[in-house]
Amino acid sequence: MKALVAVKQVIDAYAKIRVKSDHSGVETDNIKMAINPFDEIAIEEAVRQKEKGIIQEIIAVSIGKAGSQDVLRTALALGADRAILVEAEQRFEPINIAKILKVIVEREEPKIVLLGKQSIDGDNNQTGQMLAALLGWSQGTFVSALEILSDKAKVTREIDGGLETLFVKLPTVITTDLRLNQPRYATLPNIMKAKQKSLSVVPLTELALSLQQHIKIEKVTPPSERQAGMTVNSVAELVQKLKEEGVI
Amino acid sequence: MQLVIAEHDNKTLKPATLHIVSAARELGNDIHILVAGSECHAVAEQAAKIQGISKVIYVDAPAYKHALAENLAALIHSFAASYTHLLAPANTFGKNIMPRVAALLDVAQLSDVLEIISVDTFVRPLYAGNALATIQSTDSIKVITVRSTAFKIAETGEKVAAIEKIDKNFDLQLSEFVAQEFSVSKRPDLTVARRVISGGRALQSAENFKLLEPLADCLGAAIGASRAAVDAGYVPNDYQVGQTGKIVAPELYIAIGISGAIQHIAGMKASKVIVAINKDPDAPIFKIANYGLVGDLFKIIPELTEELKKVI
Numbered sequence: 439m440k441a442l443v444a445v446k447q448v449i450d451a452y453a454k455i456r457v458k459s460d461h462s463g464v465e466t467d468n469i470k471m472a473i474n475p476f477d478e479i480a481i482e483e484a485v486r487q488k489e490k491g492i493i494q495e496i497i498a499v500s501i502g503k504a505g506s507q508d509v510l511r512t513a514l515a516l517g518a519d520r521a522i523l524v525e526a527e528q529r530f531e532p533i534n535i536a537k538i539l540k541v542i543v544e545r546e547e548p549k550i551v552l553l554g555k556q557s558i559d560g561d562n563n564q565t566g567q568m569l570a571a572l573l574g575w576s577q578g579t580f581v582s583a584l585e586i587l588s589d590k591a592k593v594t595r596e597i598d599g600g601l602e603t604l605f606v607k608l609p610t611v612i613t614t615d616l617r618l619n620q621p622r623y624a625t626l627p628n629i630m631k632a633k634q635k636s637l638s639v640v641p642l643t644e645l646a647l648s649l650q651q652h653i654k655i656e657k658v659t660p661p662s663e664r665q666a667g668m669t670v671n672s673v674a675e676l677v678q679k680l681k682e683e684g685v686i
Numbered sequence: 687m688q689l690v691i692a693e694h695d696n697k698t699l700k701p702a703t704l705h706i707v708s709a710a711r712e713l714g715n716d717i718h719i720l721v722a723g724s725e726c727h728a729v730a731e732q733a734a735k736i737q738g739i740s741k742v743i744y745v746d747a748p749a750y751k752h753a754l755a756e757n758l759a760a761l762i763h764s765f766a767a768s769y770t771h772l773l774a775p776a777n778t779f780g781k782n783i784m785p786r787v788a789a790l791l792d793v794a795q796l797s798d799v800l801e802i803i804s805v806d807t808f809v810r811p812l813y814a815g816n817a818l819a820t821i822q823s824t825d826s827i828k829v830i831t832v833r834s835t836a837f838k839i840a841e842t843g844e845k846v847a848a849i850e851k852i853d854k855n856f857d858l859q860l861s862e863f864v865a866q867e868f869s870v871s872k873r874p875d876l877t878v879a880r881r882v883i884s885g886g887r888a889l890q891s892a893e894n895f896k897l898l899e900p901l902a903d904c905l906g907a908a909i910g911a912s913r914a915a916v917d918a919g920y921v922p923n924d925y926q927v928g929q930t931g932k933i934v935a936p937e938l939y940i941a942i943g944i945s946g947a948i949q950h951i952a953g954m955k956a957s958k959v960i961v962a963i964n965k966d967p968d969a970p971i972f973k974i975a976n977y978g979l980v981g982d983l984f985k986i987i988p989e990l991t992e993e994l995k996k997v998i
Contacts (some may be wrong), residue, residue: 451929454948455816464817475930532785533794558929560812562797564785567755571789576860577755579782592864596924597778599875600868604754606861616930617923652794656820658812664955667976673989676961677997679977685881685938685959686905686998 439586441484441493442546443518444539444553444565445477445500447509451558461657473509476554478516479614482621483584484552485517492586493550495519499542501526501535507637514632515624521635526642532560534649536568541645543573548609550591555580555613566613576606582617689743690719691762691774691783692733696726696751699733702775704842705834711738712802712837713771718743719847722761724751730849735842742849749857752866753779759786760856766791766827770805776831777877784831793825800836814929814952835935872903876927879908881938884927884954887914888943888964888983895920897984898942901991904998910934910954912944928953943983946971963990 449455449464450472456465473481487493498513498521500506510521524538543551556563570577578584578593582601585592586608595602596615606612624632670676680686688710693700703719710717717738721730722745730744743765749757762783766772772787774780776798788795800818801809807822808830869875876882883902889895895915902909910932911925927934929952939957944950946962946969954960955974962975963986972978979986 449813451949452947455813457817464813531794533789533792536789558814561814562785562795563781564788564795564797567782567785568789568795570756571759571786577782577786578861579755580778590862595778597866598877600866602752602866603864604861605864607859616926652823652825653796654822654824656807656822658817658819661811661815661818661955664960664974666973667960667978669972669978669980671979673979673986673993676977676979676990677993680938680959680961681997683938683959683976686994 439493439550440495440497440546440548441487442497442499442543442548442551443477443480443484443513444551445481445498445509445513446474446557447471447500447502447506448474448557448559451475457658457660461659463655463658471505471508473512474554474557476556476558476614476616478621479616479618480552480554481513481516481518482619483614486619487584487586488517497522497546497548499524499539501530501538503527510637511632512624514635514637515629516622519635521637523637523639524642524645525639530649531651531653532562532564533568533652535565536572537647537649538642538645539565539569540572541647543569550586550609551611553613555615566611570611573609573611576610577613578604578606578610579613580615581612582615584612584618687769688714688717688771688773689765689769690717691772691780692719692721692729693775693779694721694723694726694729696723697728699729701839702777702834703733704736704840705837706773706775706832707736707738707840708837709799709802709832710771710773711840713805716740720745720762720765722750722758724748734847734849737841737843737845739847742847744849744851745854746851747855747857749855752863753783754861754863755782755786756858756860757856758783759790760858761854762787763790764854764856769827771828771830773830773832775834777834780831784829788829791827791829793827793829794823795829795831796821796823797831799830799832814933815956816952874906874908876908876910876925876932876934879934880936881905881907882910882927882934882936882954882957883907883940883942884910884912884944885915885920885942886912886944887918889915889920892920897987901987901994904991904994905938912947912950914947941971941975942987944971945969946974
């Protein structure tokens with residue numbers, strides 16, 4: 439079985455987010471970039487399924503500027519077999535990302551697509567569901583356990599207040615949640631090996647898609663800053679303050 | 687015209703739906719609510735009592751019993767052409783379904799809307815709330831998930847809207863329900879709790895982490911953790927508050943032994959009152975806390991628990 443894993447390059451989860459002074463977006467110059475943590479979990483899951491003998495080939499795909507090759511190399515070092523970068527200068531909304539991924543899915547014909555439930559930049563949590571809809575496939579979202587059977591997969595989903603188990607028919611789109619697994623670290627030999635693996639770059643224009651912009655960003659602003667409050671000197675004083683605030 | 691997608695368990699309407707109705711009322715005054723489920727007439731009746739609703743669209747079929755995304759999205763899509771806005775709560779119910787609806791309509795989806803500026807312009811968070819984007823949708827149908835805590839709860843009352851029963855059966859058979867299992871914890875869920883107690887690495891062990899339980903019990907609070915505590919194995923992953931964990935905004939957030947990494951602060955800084963307890967007076971958490979208490983948490987936790995017992 440072939441698996442496609444979509445990965446995105448995002449600002450590292452530990453970097454400080456600064457809004458640009460012209461309010462057009464956030465600063466990305468000289469900021470550490472990394473693979474979206476939820477997508478790393480998706481890669482790890484594909485690799486584990488391959489180690490079990492269920493998946494035979496893992497194709498990592500990303501959409502973005504040439505710099506996104508870095509996250510594809512990470513995916514290859516973690517165990518993906520080959521990678522595809524759909525190279526595009528501009529950033530796309532999830533609906534357009536889903537349309538681009540659909541073309542790649544139709545070319546590669548995987549039985550399963552795995553991707554993070556959301557990217558930690560836009561926090562949209564849409565791409566997987568949209569891709570499933572465009573393909574007419576089933577979807578398993580926010581997945582914390584995955585068992586691939588012959589013509590379906592058993593998924594455990596993280597829902598508010600608990601867990602839900604579903605069977606989803608193959609082919610399917612799976613979006614991964616935090617508890618699915620703990621991604622491994624890429625070892626140095628695997629990082630070296632990843633450099634030999636195939637990474638093909640497909641210019642977006644080659645896909646002959648007409649993509650329309652649906653959302654205009656008017657401005658991006660920082661949230662109102664919290665001011666440091668006061669230091670209390672005792673538990674009794676703290677409890678008194680909390681009473682005054684009306685929160686206890 | 688607005689269509690609100692009701693979240694329910696076939697017996698009771700979930701309160702999130704009432705918040706979404708308030709958001710819809712900022713967009714227009716001819717609001718319909720879709721109650722789709724199985725043997726869920728009672729829910730349709732509850733929905734009819736929400737003030738400000740002009741009609742309940744009630745669809746009852748086994749295919750909708752478990753809110754499977756494929757079936758429900760196809761159903762919502764079939765109604766969409768009559769509306770300018772489709773709204774659902776930005777929780778695991780709404781986020782599962784609405785992107786699918788949007789893709790079927792070939793429109794964008796707006797996630798986690800916090801504020802409505804006009805019928806086409808909205809504010810939503812990026813980077814776990816570290817930035818706020820004001821965005822304008824150019825689509826004729828706007829598909830929106832709404833952060834329910836950002837909108838007040840709609841009243842229910844005397845005026846009862848008409849219930850229109852419609853038969854539509856989208857049984858795509860792409861997925862099949864197996865089971866649901868809700869955590870039996872007597873504590874509230876982290877993301878909806880009014881009070882949250884979180885522990886960090888300074889608790890030193892899984893055993894010590896349990897010290898937070900009596901404190902949480904006496905406040906009726908949920909228990910969370912920093913990523914450092916999760917990584918150290920003191921508690922499972924689903925306790926994690928932060929950018930890659932859960933985003934919380936309770937009335938009271940007590941951070942105990944948490945230094946305040948950016949990652950963590952991103953997940954809790956929208957809390958109304960933040961209390962930080964830490965032995966390091968220079969910990970960054972104090973910069974965003976309303977009340978800071980410097981000291982040994984192993985002494986403070988039991989003392990605080992006792993003090994709170996006296997007043998609650």
